[in-house]
Amino acid sequence: MRAVTIVDGDLRYLEHPDPVPGDTELVVAVHGAGINNADLMQRQGFYPAPAGSPPDIPGMELAGEVVATGRDTTRFSIGDRVMAVVGGGAQAELALVDESAAMAVPSHLSWPEAGGFPEAFSTAYDALFTQCGLSLGERVLVTGAAGGVGSAGVQLAAATGARCVASVRHAQLRDAVATLGAVSADPDEALGLGPFDVVLELVGAASISGVLGAMAVTGRIAVIGVGGGARAEIDLLAVMQRRLRISGSTLRARTRVEKAVVAGAVEHHVVPLLEARRVRVLLEATFPMDRAGEAYERFGQGGKLGKIVLVPPRP
Ligand SMILES: NC(=O)c1ccc[n+]([C@@H]2O[C@H](COP(=O)([O-])OP(=O)(O)OC[C@H]3O[C@@H](n4cnc5c(N)ncnc54)[C@H](OP(=O)(O)O)[C@@H]3O)[C@@H](O)[C@H]2O)c1
Structure with a gap:
């Protein structure tokens, strides 16, 4: 081959x-x-x-x-x-x-x-639902929302009835991302549309400190991408006062069994949405x-x- x-x-x-x-x-x-x-x-x-x-x-x-x-x-x-x-x-x-x-x-x-x-939707599903426990009607922010994982995350959040804000830095992509079921905005403007219960953080250091200030009490942040840097100064007082949870993960490093669990969940919860053309x-x-x-x-x-x-x- x-x-x-x-x-x-x-x-x-x-x-x-x-x-x-x-x-x-x-x-x-x-x-x-x-x-x-x-x-x-x-x-x-x-x-x-x-x-x-x-x-x-x-x-x-x-x-x-x-x-x-x-x-x-x-x-x-x-x-x-x-x-x-x-x-x-x-x-x-x-x-x-x-x-x-x-x-x-x-x-x-x-x-x-x-x-x-597989990679985009498994990553987005795992972060939003397994790590952050996203539930009906919550307020979600997806940073880096125009990319593969982001466009998947916006659609999954919208499918669950969440109110989703998509942070997109290229102005010409915002209308297309909005059609996925989100309010689509420039990264700074998006932070003003909070507070957010759940954040799918796909940008990393360039985004995280602003995100902390836009979190609701008991908010959850899943750090999944660090294209915008891996080292950031964050306000721990905001984490404490709002009782926030910040998690991070990679899929690739997981064991065969752990990966099978993610695939099983995606097959059960997401593939039917794909079949029904509710996500694409x-x-x-x-x-x-x-x-x-x-x-x-x-x-x-x-x-x-x-x-x-x-x-x-x-x-
Ligand atoms: N942890 C995991 O298991 C896992 C799995 C898959 C992916 N990832 C990571 O998650 C991230 C997203 O993956 P992807 O496949 O969706 O990548 P992608 O298609 O390249 O999308 C990345 C998005 O983030 C935006 N972005 C990057 N840096 C930015 C910044 N400084 N400010 C604002 N927006 C910024 C990009 O905007 P531009 O187009 O303007 O650059 C793009 O829309 C990547 O960092 C990737 O490595 C992690």
């Missing part, structure tokens, strides 16, 4: 041996693989793949067709359409997926949409895998609405 391959910080499309499934694994012929910031960091040598994933083939999410199954797999068969978060290796013709992480792809979904779903995967662009370098460059430029997804190269 061929795969996007990191060679001395460069991206090439190279031959590799076909993957062989372990007992609980599926081999998937990849038709869509979303790009994430972690892939750009891995390319630069800052974010190595976890043990068990190919060290030089990036890609943390995929959708495709099952072409082989391990002997202990039970839920999926050859020919099924699946999508999953994986530890790495998604940006390839063939990839291994532990069956416990796989979800069925709704029939109406295109391959690029399915390839851009926003696609900024697709690129063939043999042009991954251009795709990564576009990702790094910012100003995106939703996901950039790699698809198989044209024959």
Whole structure:
């Protein structure tokens, strides 16, 4: 098989041996693989793949067709359409997926949409509902709301009846984000639209101190992205007086069992919304895998609405 391959910080499309499934694994012929910031960091040598994933083939999410199954797999068969978060290796013709992480792809979904779903929606779901316990009618702020995770988070918050404010720094993207079910505003203006019960913090240091001042009593903040810096000075008195909870997480570092729990929750709570077309995967662009370098460059430029997804190269 061929795969996007990191060679001395460069991206090439190279031959590799076909993957062989372990007992609980599926081999998937990849038709869509979303790009994430972690892939750009891995390319630069800052974010190595976890043990068990190919060290030089990036890609943390995929959708495709099952072409082989391990002997202990039970839920999926050859020919099924699946999508999953994986530890790495998604940006390839063939990839291994532990069956416990796989979800069925709704029939109406295109391959690029399915390839851009798992990481963004799993991350947003886990942060809003599992970490922050978002409930009906609460007030939510999503920072960095135009990107993959942000556009997913806005839709999930809106679907649960929350009043959602989307903080978007590019003015030309605000109307599109508002159609997802939020009041869409410039980051400073968004803070004035609080107080907020739950914040999906996707920007990090550039945003967090302002967010603290916009929190409601007993508010919860999930720190998920630090593209705007990882070190910040925060007002601990505000944390105490408002009885705030600040949590953080990454999906990639979790164990196989922990990842299966997230996939099960997303399959149960979010995929039905996708099937009912109540949430959708926003696609900024697709690129063939043999042009991954251009795709990564576009990702790094910012100003995106939703996901950039790699698809198989044209024959
Ligand atoms: N913890 C986890 O498990 C996990 C999982 C997935 C993603 N993440 C992280 O979560 C973040 C969002 O992921 P994503 O896939 O949605 O990325 P994305 O598509 O690149 O979106 C990031 C969004 O944040 C905005 N942004 C970045 N820096 C900003 C700043 N200083 N001020 C205002 N807005 C800023 C971007 O705006 P511009 O377009 O204007 O730059 C963009 O809209 C990333 O940092 C990613 O690494 C974490």
